[in-house]
Amino acid sequence: MTLNPARPRSSAAPFAALLIAVLSFSLMQTMVVPALPDLQQEFRTSTTTTSWVLSAFLPTASVATALLGRVGDMFGRRRVLIASLVVFAIGTLLAALSTSMGMLIASRAVQGVGSAAFPLAFGIVRDQFPRERVPVAIGMISSTFGIGFGVGLVIPGPIIDTLSWHWVFWLGLVVILVGIAAVAVFIEESPSRSPGRIDWPGVILLTDGIVALLLTISQGKSWGWGSAGVIGLFTAAVVLLGVFVVMEGRVREPLIDMELLRRPAVATSHVAALIIGFGMYGAFTLVPLLAQTPSKAGYGFDASVTESGLFMVPMAVTMLIASPVAGRLGAALGWKLPLVLACLIGLAGFVVYAVAHDTEWTMYVGSAVLGIGVGFAFAALANLVVSAVDPRQMGEATGINTIMRTIGGSLGAQIAATVVASHVITGTRVPAESGYTTAFTMSAIALGVAAVAALAGPGTLRRSTSPAPAVVPAVELRGPSTGRARGDSTTG
Structure with a gap:
C-alpha cells in the first residue's frame, strides 16, 4: 500500500480543519481554570469538590484516547473523529447549561472524549498528506495541545469579568462546532484499516x-x-x-499491542512523554499563580486573572514557531536530536524561572524559552511514534503517548502545587517564594532526566547517511501469538 500519495488538491484546508479540531479540545482543558473561584463561590462548595471540575476531565480523556484511537484504526479515522467531537460538543453544551456542581462535573467527564482528536488527527495526516509535509504537520498539531493549554488560561479572564463562567463553555462550543464542520467538509476518510474486535x-x-x-x-x-x-x-x-x-x-486482539510498546523508539517516546509532561505542565499552573501573588509578599506582580494569563503568551508564540522548525530538523536528521534539544531548552527555561522570577521581563523570557522546548518536544514525540509503527497501529500508539503525557502532566502539576503549598510565609497562607523556586528547580531536574532518557534511546543525534523518508511504511509481519499485523520499527 502506498502511503501519503501526493494529491493534486492543496492540503491547506484539511490541515486547518485538523488544527481547529484539536485546538477545540486543548483550549477546553484550561479555559475552566480561571473560573474555579467563581464556581466555588456560586455553588458554595469546598475547594476539593471544585477541583473535580478539572479532575473529572482526565480519566475519560485518557481512556478515550486509547479506545477511540483503536476504533479509528478499525472503522475509519474521519468517522470516529467526527463522532468524538460530537460527544465533546454535547458535554460542552451540558456544561454551559449546568445549574449544579454535580451536573458540571459530569459534563466535564463527557468532554474528555474529545481527547481522541489527537491520535485520530495524527493518523489522518500520515494517511493523506504528502510525505514530505507529514513531520511538520504532526509537529504543528502536537504543539496545538500546548498552545491551547496556554491560551486557555488567557482568554477566559475578560469573559468571566464581563459576562459569566457559562460563556467560557459557550465560546468553546462555537470552536468545537466549527471544527466538526471543517472536518466533515475538508477531510477524506482514511484508506487504512485494522479489522478486529474491541477488547x-x-x-x-x-x-x-x-x-x-x-x-x-x-x-x-x-x-x-x-x-x-x-x-x-x-x-x-x-x-x-x-x-x-x-x-x-x-488475548488475540488486544486493545494495546504490548509488543508494540516494547519497540525501542516507541518505548523511548513514551518514557520521555511521561517525564516531559511531569516537568513542563507545572509551569502552566504555577506561573499564573506566581504572577497573581501580591508584591507585599516580597515577590509576585499583583496581576489580575487576565494579566497573569499574559505571562503564558510568549510560550504559545514560540511553540507555534518552534514546531515546524523541529519537524524539518527531525525529517532531515532524525527525531532523536530535536527530542534531546527539547529537554535541554526546556531545562534552560525552568532555570530562568527558578533564578530570575523577580521581574516581569525575565518571566516572559523564561516562558518564551520554555515554549521552544515544548514545541520541539511535542513535534519530536509524536513523530517518533508515527515513524515507528504500521499505519494500522497509529491510533493505539499515539493514544498511549498522549496518555503518558497526560499522566505525567497531572502528576507534575499536583506535585508542583503541593511543593508550593508546603512553603508558606509564617503567619499567613501566602506561599513563600522558596516554594516556587523549589518547584521550578524540580521541573528543571525532570527535564534533565528526560534528556538522559532521550539520549539512551535508539538512533544517533545525526544521521550519517542520506535521510530516510519522513514516514517509512513498516514491513508487515504476523505475530505468532496474537494474529495481528505488526510492523518493524523505522525511525531515525
Whole structure:
C-alpha cells in the first residue's frame, strides 16, 4: 500500500480543519481554570469538590484516547473523529447549561472524549498528506495541545469579568462546532484499516486503572499523600494496570499491542512523554499563580486573572514557531536530536524561572524559552511514534503517548502545587517564594532526566547517511501469538 500519495488538491484546508479540531479540545482543558473561584463561590462548595471540575476531565480523556484511537484504526479515522467531537460538543453544551456542581462535573467527564482528536488527527495526516509535509504537520498539531493549554488560561479572564463562567463553555462550543464542520467538509476518510474486535475486558481494566491512578494524583494533596485512601487507590491502580498488561499479552486482539510498546523508539517516546509532561505542565499552573501573588509578599506582580494569563503568551508564540522548525530538523536528521534539544531548552527555561522570577521581563523570557522546548518536544514525540509503527497501529500508539503525557502532566502539576503549598510565609497562607523556586528547580531536574532518557534511546543525534523518508511504511509481519499485523520499527 502506498502511503501519503501526493494529491493534486492543496492540503491547506484539511490541515486547518485538523488544527481547529484539536485546538477545540486543548483550549477546553484550561479555559475552566480561571473560573474555579467563581464556581466555588456560586455553588458554595469546598475547594476539593471544585477541583473535580478539572479532575473529572482526565480519566475519560485518557481512556478515550486509547479506545477511540483503536476504533479509528478499525472503522475509519474521519468517522470516529467526527463522532468524538460530537460527544465533546454535547458535554460542552451540558456544561454551559449546568445549574449544579454535580451536573458540571459530569459534563466535564463527557468532554474528555474529545481527547481522541489527537491520535485520530495524527493518523489522518500520515494517511493523506504528502510525505514530505507529514513531520511538520504532526509537529504543528502536537504543539496545538500546548498552545491551547496556554491560551486557555488567557482568554477566559475578560469573559468571566464581563459576562459569566457559562460563556467560557459557550465560546468553546462555537470552536468545537466549527471544527466538526471543517472536518466533515475538508477531510477524506482514511484508506487504512485494522479489522478486529474491541477488547472490552481490556477497556474496563484500563479505565479502572487510569481512574484509580489519576484520582490518586488529583486527590493526594487534599486527602494527604500518606492517607489510607490515597495508598489504597494507588495500590488498586498498580494491580489493575498490571493485570491489564498481563491480559493484553494473552488475548488475540488486544486493545494495546504490548509488543508494540516494547519497540525501542516507541518505548523511548513514551518514557520521555511521561517525564516531559511531569516537568513542563507545572509551569502552566504555577506561573499564573506566581504572577497573581501580591508584591507585599516580597515577590509576585499583583496581576489580575487576565494579566497573569499574559505571562503564558510568549510560550504559545514560540511553540507555534518552534514546531515546524523541529519537524524539518527531525525529517532531515532524525527525531532523536530535536527530542534531546527539547529537554535541554526546556531545562534552560525552568532555570530562568527558578533564578530570575523577580521581574516581569525575565518571566516572559523564561516562558518564551520554555515554549521552544515544548514545541520541539511535542513535534519530536509524536513523530517518533508515527515513524515507528504500521499505519494500522497509529491510533493505539499515539493514544498511549498522549496518555503518558497526560499522566505525567497531572502528576507534575499536583506535585508542583503541593511543593508550593508546603512553603508558606509564617503567619499567613501566602506561599513563600522558596516554594516556587523549589518547584521550578524540580521541573528543571525532570527535564534533565528526560534528556538522559532521550539520549539512551535508539538512533544517533545525526544521521550519517542520506535521510530516510519522513514516514517509512513498516514491513508487515504476523505475530505468532496474537494474529495481528505488526510492523518493524523505522525511525531515525
